[in-house]
Amino acid sequence: MSTDSLISLDNVSKCYRRYDRPGDRLKEIFWKQASQAQEFWALRDISLRVQRGETLGIIGRNGSGKSTLLQIIAGTLAPTSGILKVQGRIAALLELGSGFNIEFTGRENVYFNGQVLGLKPVEIEEKFAEITAFADIGDFIDQPVKTYSSGMMVRLAFAVATSVEPDILIVDEALAVGDIHFQAKCFKRMRNMMDRGITVLFVSHDTSTMTGLCDRCLWLKHGQIAMEGKPKDVTQAYRQEVWEDQGFLAATSMTSKVALDQESSSEFEGDVAQSSAIPIHQITESERIGNGDIQIIDFQLLDARGRFRQDIDHDELVTAEYTLKANRNVAVYDIGLIVKDLKGNEVFSILDLQPQNYPVLNPGQVIQAKVTLCFPLRAGAYYMTLGVIGYQDNQRYDLQRVIIYDHLEYGYFFNVNLYSKRVIHGPVHFEVKFTVNLLEAACSESLVSP
Numbered sequence: 001m002s003t004d005s006l007i008s009l010d011n012v013s014k015c016y017r018r019y020d021r022p023g024d025r026l027k028e029i030f031w032k033q034a035s036q037a038q039e040f041w042a043l044r045d046i047s048l049r050v051q052r053g054e055t056l057g058i059i060g061r062n063g064s065g066k067s068t069l070l071q072i073i074a075g076t077l078a079p080t081s082g083i084l085k086v087q088g089r090i091a092a093l094l095e096l097g098s099g100f101n102i103e104f105t106g107r108e109n110v111y112f113n114g115q116v117l118g119l120k121p122v123e124i125e126e127k128f129a130e131i132t133a134f135a136d137i138g139d140f141i142d143q144p145v146k147t148y149s150s151g152m153m154v155r156l157a158f159a160v161a162t163s164v165e166p167d168i169l170i171v172d173e174a175l176a177v178g179d180i181h182f183q184a185k186c187f188k189r190m191r192n193m194m195d196r197g198i199t200v201l202f203v204s205h206d207t208s209t210m211t212g213l214c215d216r217c218l219w220l221k222h223g224q225i226a227m228e229g230k231p232k233d234v235t236q237a238y239r240q241e242v243w244e245d246q247g248f249l250a251a252t253s254m255t256s257k258v259a260l261d262q263e264s265s266s267e268f269e270g271d272v273a274q275s276s277a278i279p280i281h282q283i284t285e286s287e288r289i290g291n292g293d294i295q296i297i298d299f300q301l302l303d304a305r306g307r308f309r310q311d312i313d314h315d316e317l318v319t320a321e322y323t324l325k326a327n328r329n330v331a332v333y334d335i336g337l338i339v340k341d342l343k344g345n346e347v348f349s350i351l352d353l354q355p356q357n358y359p360v361l362n363p364g365q366v367i368q369a370k371v372t373l374c375f376p377l378r379a380g381a382y383y384m385t386l387g388v389i390g391y392q393d394n395q396r397y398d399l400q401r402v403i404i405y406d407h408l409e410y411g412y413f414f415n416v417n418l419y420s421k422r423v424i425h426g427p428v429h430f431e432v433k434f435t436v437n438l439l440e441a442a443c444s445e446s447l448v449s450p
């Protein structure tokens with residue numbers, strides 16, 4: 001294994017034994033010759049190197065062998081044949097609740113898991129408050145894990161696995177069963193870990209996640225590597241195949257080729273595509289930074305009739321209303337917002353740099369600022385990062401000298417609904433109109449008689 005590849009697999013295969021009847025497995029234990037098992041090769045001859053600091057995405061259809069591969073690399077499943085070498089500490093989030101003893105409390109499991117991940121009790125003690133703050137499951141931390149919902153289990157498992165500084169983080173996105181606020185927090189933490197050079201292996205069905213997060217992508221098909229390379233190329237080929245199989249595209253169609261050249265994922269919008277409702281998250285105190293000279297004390301989205309909205313129709317004009325409180329004299333300040341998808345990818349941002357009419361603020365003063373905007377986005381859940389900034393010596397336009405008064409990473413979660421019969425690609429969607437004109441009539445003999 002080269003010094004910089006943390007993971008190396010040579011011709012790794014995994015064969016499961018499948019039985020028609022549960023009793024057949026038992027029979028085999030006592031009488032090998034009577035084996036009724038059928039062999040099933042979930043992985044065949046996988047050879048792979050993953051370098052230190054690399055983020056490898058694994059994509060593939062249900063049953064293609066993704067979880068099997070991750071479990072083998074994590075060391076929780078033995079390969080049937082082949083050579084596997086892994087260097088460094090692994091933190092894995094694979095099967096729900098794996099690694100937890102459900103009879104024990106969350107607190108006991110944090111200590112137990114922390115030790116499995118290589119932490120000393122005193123180190124776990126130091127990290128305990130941070131782990132519970134991230135998991136945010138309140139008093140449940142002292143309840144047996146068997147009383148947890150699946151979402152709570154994932155919260156705690158993710159908090160523990162990412163609290164250690166592993167060399168390799170392995171995450172199955174299918175586990176992202178928490179609410180959207182928690183998912184966004186998880187993606188942010190994963191990005192931070194990637195920035196710190198931690199090697200990440202990540203399974204997802206979502207091609208935009210692959211292109212957004214990963215350096216390299218692996219496509220598994222029937223237990224074999226169908227393709228490996230740049231996320232954009234691999235996800236494009238993968239989508240092409242999925243779409244062809246589903247009959248959405250003709251393989252040779254020019255339009256499909258043009259469409260698939262787009263970087264982000266594509267979805268077939270059926271008769272009515274509507275994102276599901278999300279729980280209300282108004283201003284969250286977590287992830288708040290800034291010196292507090294001005295604070296955002298409330299924020300809402302209102303529609304044209306002044307109704308509070310969190311489910312917004314595509315392209316609908318809404319007003320974002322900030323309520324700001326000054327805690328000091330402030331003469332120059334700007335208000336901004338960034339719209340992000342749940343993976344933390346920035347969709348667009350606005351910073352108002354020419355506010356002629358913003359009043360000078362005195363301590364205790366409360367003002368309301370409004371921004372009118374619309375969201376020509378594809379259907380889905382998004383959040384807004386909200387901010388108020390100032391400048392050293394009040395030198396507006398000098399972005400090098402920005403002072404952050406307040407910054408709320410998860411300021412406001414909302415849904416965009418889109419009703420469309422079209423096949424839509426990419427993060428934005430504009431109104432378009434297709435028209436077809438008949439230029440030449442068909443020859444009379446080729447006309448189909450009514």
Ligand SMILES: Nc1ncnc2c1ncn2[C@@H]1O[C@H](COP(=O)(O)OP(=O)(O)OP(=O)(O)O)[C@@H](O)[C@H]1O
Pocket residue numbers: 016017018040042060061062063064065066067068069174
């Ligand atoms: N313990 C097992 N015994 C027998 N077959 C198994 C076992 N575990 C997995 N398989 C089979 O191996 C194949 C690969 O499964 P795996 O869970 O690795 O796929 P996957 O790509 O992760 O699927 P998904 O996207 O649905 O999670 C599947 O056909 C599955 O039915």
